[in-house]
Amino acid sequence: MPKMNMLQAINEALTIAMETDERMLVFGEDVGHFGGVFRATSGLQDKFGRERCFNTPLTEQGIAGFANGLASNGMTPVAEIQFADYIFPAFDQIVNESAKFRYRSGNEFDVGGLTFRTPYGGGIAGGHYHSQSPEAYFTGTPGLKVVVPRNPHQAKGLLLASIRDKNPVVFFEPKRLYRASVGEVPEGDYEIELGKAEVVAQGSDITLLGWGAQMEIIEQAAEMAAKENISCEVIDLRSLAPWDVDTVAESVRKTGRLLVNHEAPLTGGFAGEIAATIQQECFLYLEAPIARVCGLDTPYPLCHEKEYMPDALKTFEAIKATMNY
């Protein structure tokens, strides 16, 4: 299998999807000739023409509304929001329109062909507005799917599945890994099923759950724990909405302990939803309270970024505290 970084894998997925679906369009700020500020859409305009891959004016609400209109009329729009921090002008179009198009019309209309791609997350010295992880604003909205890949292989398969899914999908890309994550990626067309978590490493003492860029952090913490003879089962949730309760619950019934890690602030983060569901599903199996290792309840800071992040050391400490509860 060829090795590539996450941007190349995303670019391949977009290319394949455009080749296999002539109704598919790719658009957003700077995505045309320039290929996007991260170059995820590099070469698409040359290959598919300006009518199918183009720059939009600088308006996220316009991009999202335009995408809704295209999807409602049978097209397959893949819209890029340049940074997840800038998705909020589009919030109304996504939350009130994309998410409710099918339901409000009694399935007379839908925008199922729609996918939003947007880079999220910190660790790049991006301060308040180039670092946020806003996934929980969207997981709290019925009618949307929310997907986050952890590496190039996953990114290609999950993006192809998201584009072809018959529901609007918000696809969060961990920008910290865009170039940093390099791995083998299968050639050609393949999809990874949405709504399914993946057990990345088997273990018996505690289940560590995360998604996106934090999977690397969790795996580092699991290695540290292994040196202290703690056996961690590591799960990548991959889809946050809908999320794979069965796989997580099955793991927790085995290990008796759960730790959830995400970059977004603790309060109102998606870990809270997971913890509530798992205590319901696995109450009599739990040996310790479900641990959450998350960002602090502050805006994403610049100079204290390292201190703010739910890093491997904090995760390792939480693993030990859960084991010793």
Add this chain to the structure above:
Amino acid sequence: MSNATQKDERQTLVHRVNFIEGNALSIPILKILQADGTTYEGAIEPTIDQQLALKIYDTCVFTRVLDERMLGAQRQGRISFYMTCTGEEAAVIGSAAGLDQEDVILAQYREHAALRYRGFTTEQFMNQMFSNALDLGKGRQMPIHYGCADLHYQTISSPLATQIPQATGVGYSLKMQGKRNVAICYFGEGAASEGDFHAGLNMAAVHKAPVIFFCRNNGYAISTPTEEQFAGDGIASRGVGYGMHTIRIDGNDMLAVLAATQQARAYALEHKAPVLIEAMTYRLGAHSSSDDPSGYRSKEEEAKWREHDPVQRFKLWLINKGWLKEADDAALYEKYRQEVLDQVKVSEKIPCPSLDELIEDVLDTPTPALKQQLAELKAHIKKYPKAYPKTSGRD
């Protein structure tokens, strides 16, 4: 003028279908200063004396030097990010010079020259860029996100156009408070595509807020050229649609910018109403230190615009006036190069704000839950001091 409301009976009626062309309105560009530093025949200079002119020029030189040095510092890895104002100094400084010191500035992010004009010190610039303990913004935002209440310059927020409707609110509040001040709102032609632009200008016109909306039409929104940004006659034509006093000017012409801003300010105060200024200019540098313009525009195009250097044009005017000598100019550059270099060395050694600052200002007082999070963080750092070198061992 008729007003397209149901109550207005003065509207002109026609009885045949007759569309108005999308390009029917073509707004001229005000130019006062020629490339050789002389003024156009018949042009009227703004109110400007030697002292004001030299203060403007001093700010130009400082900004050039700051941009050159700090982009270099970013390339050396000393700061994480930078954005230059190069090529747009006349638009920013000429407008700042047309204001009162207490007029409120709401900038986009490329207007640090206006802050300098107001009196922001070299030390204050450096402390922000190095995110150190003396930064007014407490090290929380990326470099160039300045703000200073004393200088009536609201803190920069990276999301585009959010400051536009806010400026309307600020302007309206100045009117309510009976102050003889206006708000000025800077933004680019790209940001003018955001919904906030429409919301802000429409509300300002309807509610009669004394605001100068100052658009820097610099040709590009990152890589996107103006022809992919809008199809009409620029940004100025929209002002007319909002029923707003509007002008288009050469943004590289210091005297045109100053004259337009002085008169816009007087109008805004007298009529308690907004004004739109569209300054035609060119972003000579990259969008930011993360950008490489060679991917979307030619060297020839950049070279052509370098010939329209706003600082050079204004300098020639000063020399023609006998207000500046070449030798003084060279000394000014040298003075600021040294000053910036010296301050870099000082500011980069000042530590980052203490960990306690991390939880301040989220609300007016930290919640008990947040204090608990900080206590846990401090205990964690005490356990692993080497992993957190910026904050360990400090309390």
